[in-house]
Amino acid sequence: MDSGDRKAADGATQPRRVLVRRHSGTVRVTHWVNVLCFGILLMSGLQIFNAHPELYWGHYGADADWSFLALEAKRGEGGAIEGVTRIGALEIPTTGVLGASKVNGEIRPRGFPNVATLPGFRDLAEGRRWHFFFAWLFVINGFAYLVYGFLAGHFRRDLAPSRDQLTPRHLWHEIATHARLRFPKGEEARRYNALQKLAYCGVAFVLLPVMVLTGLTMSPGMDAALPWLVDLFGGRQSARSLHFIAATLLVLFVVIHLAMVFASGLFNNLRSMITGRYAIETREPKS
Amino acid sequence: MTIRIDRRRLLTGAGVTAAAAALSACAPLSASDGIRSVLDMAEQLTMRAQRLLLSGDALAREFTEADLSPVFKSNGTHNPDDEAYQRLAEGGFADWRLQVDGMVERPLSLSLADLRAMPARTQITRHDCVEGWSAIGKWTGVPLALVLKAAGLRPGARYVVFHCADEYEKTLDGSGRYYESIDLVDAFHPQTILAYGMNGRDLPIAHGAPLRLRVERQLGYKQAKYLMRLEIVDSFARFYRGKGGFWEDRGYEWYAGI
Numbered sequence: 353m354d355s356g357d358r359k360a361a362d363g364a365t366q367p368r369r370v371l372v373r374r375h376s377g378t379v380r381v382t383h384w385v386n387v388l389c390f391g392i393l394l395m396s397g398l399q400i401f402n403a404h405p406e407l408y409w410g411h412y413g414a415d416a417d418w419s420f421l422a423l424e425a426k427r428g429e430g431g432a433i434e435g436v437t438r439i440g441a442l443e444i445p446t447t448g449v450l451g452a453s454k455v456n457g458e459i460r461p462r463g464f465p466n467v468a469t470l471p472g473f474r475d476l477a478e479g480r481r482w483h484f485f486f487a488w489l490f491v492i493n494g495f496a497y498l499v500y501g502f503l504a505g506h507f508r509r510d511l512a513p514s515r516d517q518l519t520p521r522h523l524w525h526e527i528a529t530h531a532r533l534r535f536p537k538g539e540e541a542r543r544y545n546a547l548q549k550l551a552y553c554g555v556a557f558v559l560l561p562v563m564v565l566t567g568l569t570m571s572p573g574m575d576a577a578l579p580w581l582v583d584l585f586g587g588r589q590s591a592r593s594l595h596f597i598a599a600t601l602l603v604l605f606v607v608i609h610l611a612m613v614f615a616s617g618l619f620n621n622l623r624s625m626i627t628g629r630y631a632i633e634t635r636e637p638k639s
Numbered sequence: 640m641t642i643r644i645d646r647r648r649l650l651t652g653a654g655v656t657a658a659a660a661a662l663s664a665c666a667p668l669s670a671s672d673g674i675r676s677v678l679d680m681a682e683q684l685t686m687r688a689q690r691l692l693l694s695g696d697a698l699a700r701e702f703t704e705a706d707l708s709p710v711f712k713s714n715g716t717h718n719p720d721d722e723a724y725q726r727l728a729e730g731g732f733a734d735w736r737l738q739v740d741g742m743v744e745r746p747l748s749l750s751l752a753d754l755r756a757m758p759a760r761t762q763i764t765r766h767d768c769v770e771g772w773s774a775i776g777k778w779t780g781v782p783l784a785l786v787l788k789a790a791g792l793r794p795g796a797r798y799v800v801f802h803c804a805d806e807y808e809k810t811l812d813g814s815g816r817y818y819e820s821i822d823l824v825d826a827f828h829p830q831t832i833l834a835y836g837m838n839g840r841d842l843p844i845a846h847g848a849p850l851r852l853r854v855e856r857q858l859g860y861k862q863a864k865y866l867m868r869l870e871i872v873d874s875f876a877r878f879y880r881g882k883g884g885f886w887e888d889r890g891y892e893w894y895a896g897i
Contacts, residue, residue: 404771411702411765414772416710476769477890484897485681572767573896576699576856577692588765588773 367633372542374630379506382497383625389490390606392482395470397599398463399479405451405463407596411587420593425452425461433459491564497556510544511553517546535616541632548612555605559598566595686894690824693896699830699855702763707838708774711766713845716817719805719865732849737833741800741871744791751835751849757781757789760832768859769891776846778853779836784827786869792823796871799826800878801852804865807885819863820875820883820893821854830855833866858895860886 375383405423406413413419421439423446428434435451437444448454453465455474466472470482501507516522526547529535536545544552568574569581569591585591613621624630719725727735732751739747761779783799801819808815825831831854835842842848847864854861861884875881880888887893 400771403769406772408772411706412708412773412775414708414710414712414768414774416712417708475890477886477892480769480892481675481678481681481890484685485678488681488684570767570771571689571897572699572765572858573689573693573856576697577689579700582700588767592771 367538367635369631370634371629371631373628374624375628376500376504376506377628378497378500378504380625380628382493382500385489385493386497389486389493390602392470392486393490394599394603395468396479396482396486399469399471399474400476400483401596402463402469402474403476407593408589409587409593410589411582413589421596423451423463433461435459435462487564487567494560494564501556511549511556513546513549513553514543517549522546530612533615538633538635551605551609555602559602559605562598563595563602566591566598570595682892682894685892685897689894689896693856696828697856699764702765702775704763704777706763706775707777711774711776711838711846712768712772714768714770714859716805716807716864717845721804721806724804724865728844728848735849737850737866738868739786739790739871740868742793742796742873743787743871744793745789747786747790749786754781754786754833754835754850757785760829761836762830762832762853762855764830764853764855766859766862769886769895777838778832778834779839780832780834780850780853782829783831783833783852784829786833787826787871790871792871795873796823797873798822798871798875798883800870800872800875800883801863801866802868802870803863804867814879814888815885816879817863817865817885818878819852819861819885820872820878821852821857821861825854825857828854828856856896858897860884860891861895 406419407421408414408417408419419438422437424436424438426434426436433447433452434445435447435449435453437446437450447459449465450463451461452459453462454460455462455466462474466474469479471478501511517526523546526545530547535541565581566585568578569585570588575582575588582588582591585594620631735751737747737749737754739749758781759779760782761777763775763777766774766776787799798820799822801821803817803819805817806813806815807817821831831852834847834851834853835849837843837846842851847862847866850866851864852862852866875883879885882888883893884891
């Protein structure tokens with residue numbers, strides 16, 4: 353709309369599309385390994401959750417104890433199996449999706465439906481096998497990323513929000529423009545915006561470490577080796593619940609992340625995470 | 640230039656295909672032994688890592704009476720329908736004997752009274768089922784180490800195999816009988832006990848009367864109930880399907896520390 357005015361004001365140069373180096377090789381490789389791990393850990397995790405689809409708080413929790421969340425199956429009036437998602441005392445009918453869903457064409461008790469689990473049929477042992485293999489890969493990959501991030505200055509340079517990005521005025525501006533799906537252009541697009549930085553830091557330094565630590569807390573062997581883990585999360589069942597809650601937040605992050613990738617240019621974003629090159633509009637004179 | 644883009648496309652394409660294949664086709668793939676053996680490497684890695692961290696006999700947490708689960712869930716077999724077992728139960732297990740044999744210097748046949756006469760250990764611990772639930776119970780019994788020392792292990796002994804009275808899965812060849820095995824690291828751990836008491840009373844039938852194993856740093860399926868015989872061996876490959884336990888034979892990890 354006002355590009356003509358700006359051009360006139362700048363006078364010197366035409367806006368020009370240039371490819372900048374956006375992501376280092378380490379970031380790109382660890383990102384895609386993480387994508388693979390996340391998909392498999394999530395789906396095999398839902399398989400494991402289905403073996404006892406209830407969440408408790410504290411050290412213990414089983415059938416007779418109070419659970420704050422449950423994916424249950426009940427007999428309806430006609431004798432048909434109905435799925436119920438219970439949060440505290442609130443019961444929500446979720447037949448076909450949560451609590452009870454189709455297995456071989458018949459509605460059966462099932463926490464998460466077969467399409468969401470790995471493997472697709474009920475097999476806790478197989479789910480655990482996939483989960484722990486990819487948990488190791490995820491931890492090794494994440495460790496490599498953290499070492500690189502600190503040593504190569506990636507966190508300091510790219511992820512730590514700059515002072516000017518953290519002013520309430522700037523943050524409000526970013527929220528308002530994000531809500532209208534308008535993203536930084538030109539020089540401002542060279543760096544991550546503040547919301548991006550905060551989201552990535554939250555995932556890399558809070559949610560993913562919480563996933564690993566709560567996962568380890570569920571292991572009776574690890575609890576004997578590192579008793580402080582149990583204290584940190586207030587019990588094994590609390591850790592199991594937090595593992596589930598953090599996983600839910602990660603799914604939420606991935607949904608928003610993918611929506612932003614689409615909204616801000618699918619091709620450009622994908623290319624930058626595969627080849628490292630990201631296109632921005634610049635007015636710099638040719639050098 | 641063209642070549643570079645093509646190669647780049649090829650690599651991208653290959654990466655996407657591999658990821659898609661991994662995500663969508665794992666179920667059929669998982670049946671293949673190749674994938675299984677790769678995934679099984681994680682179990683070895685987990686066991687080695689935990690054994691490294693657990694050197695020095697780290698103890699599982701012990702709780703207080705106030706922490707006990709109001710109801711301790713009974714899982715697996717609740718009452719073995721084996722005729723011989725039922726006769727023993729009717730007699731209050733007065734005729735029950737624990738056989739200890741295999742690679743030992745002195746095979747033993749121990750009555751409940753013999754076990755109760757040995758030094759006892761009581762511990763309040765958390766039981767973690769592989770399904771995800773936990774319950775806290777108080778267990779009283781004989782440290783397995785004392786029984787093994789009384790029998791005297793012969794050179795080459797590596798595992799204790801626990802033979803149980805319950806047939807958890809009905810099969811024609813009897814391969815559905817419950818059994819478990821642990822190695823000597825866990826067998827000699829101070830919290831590994833043969834429990835005859837639970838929550839201050841005799842061990843109930845639902846929880847494995849007259850005697851069950853407690854191996855506190857592993858999951859619930861290792862805590863074999865209805866013990867009849869301990870067999871000391873150098874390998875468990877010859878038992879049933881060869882994986883060292885009822886659930887292990889059905890795909891679960893032999894090392895159940897996670």
